[in-house]
Amino acid sequence: MLPIDAAAHSSRWRRRHPLEKALLGLGLTVTAVCLPPWPGGPLVGAATLAVLLGPAGVAGRQLWRAFRIPLGFCFTGALPLLFAVGGPAGWVTLAPDGPRHAAELLLRTSAASLGVLLFAFTTPVSDVLPRLVRAGVPAPVVDVALVMYRITFLLLDSLTRIRQAQAARLGNTGRAAAWRSVAGLAATSFVRAFDRAGRLQSGLAGRGYDGALRVLVPEAALSWRFLGCSAALLAALVAVTLVLKELYL
DSSP states (O other): OOHHHHHHHTOTTTTSOHHHHHHHHHHHHHHHHHSOHHHHHHHHHHHHHHHHHTTTOOOHHHHHHHHHHHHHHHHHHHGGGGEEESSTTOSEEEOTTHHHHHHHHHHHHHHHHHHHHHHHHHOOHHHHHHHHHHTTOOHHHHHHHHHHHHHHHHHHHHHHHHHHHHHHTTTTSSHHHHHHHHHHHHHHHHHHHHHHHHHHHHHHHHTTOOSOOOOOOOOOOOOHHHHHHHHHHHHHHHHHHHHHHHHHO
16 A cells, blocks of 8 residues: 555544545645636645644655655656747747746646645545445446556555565666566566456456445545635635735735
8 A cells, every 4th residue: 555545544534525625625726726826826835734734634754755756747847947949049048937937837736736635645545436436427437446446556565575576586786687677577567467457357256246346435424614614715815815916916
């Protein structure tokens, strides 16, 4: 199990209805994207961090380890905006408004990533997928997603064991040995993926699979208080952003 999935299963909000957390997390994401990047981005980012580290109870180290990956993509996406290609000044030059556009993109995307992480850190995938059937998603599509979710962890576990075995047999002592180990890891993983898929199919057939994978879904009632607080937070962020923009920009 990935660390973010383990954190979601042990979250303080684990028993809350996924719709509540989806409205809050995705609402913060949409707010970060739609509001002016300054001061909207820092305000939404600060509010999301406060929710994550406060009421949601996410550990700071876990949050940083998960956030640094999308943050790297944010920096990578913002860097090209600093340069202009072609033109009379040369093949590659600094764009006139490049730093401003790069900073705006970085503010928006980093704040939006925190909103997505809020949902991911508080809601296990196994709580969301079965409920999609009630929302109108075809059951076979949800079943395939559930099986893929399960088999992903099995394959990750197999990859870890294979790499440990290769390291124990001195499979990474040189460049040639490392390449042989990578090739062996890919080949073994490919074969094991088919083997795992076959076992899952046999298991489902043995349990009388009739086109609907029945799983236990923990019952949770919608909290109108939580929804009201979420709506108030989003409305306050929009109002403060627009007021500050009118006053100082």
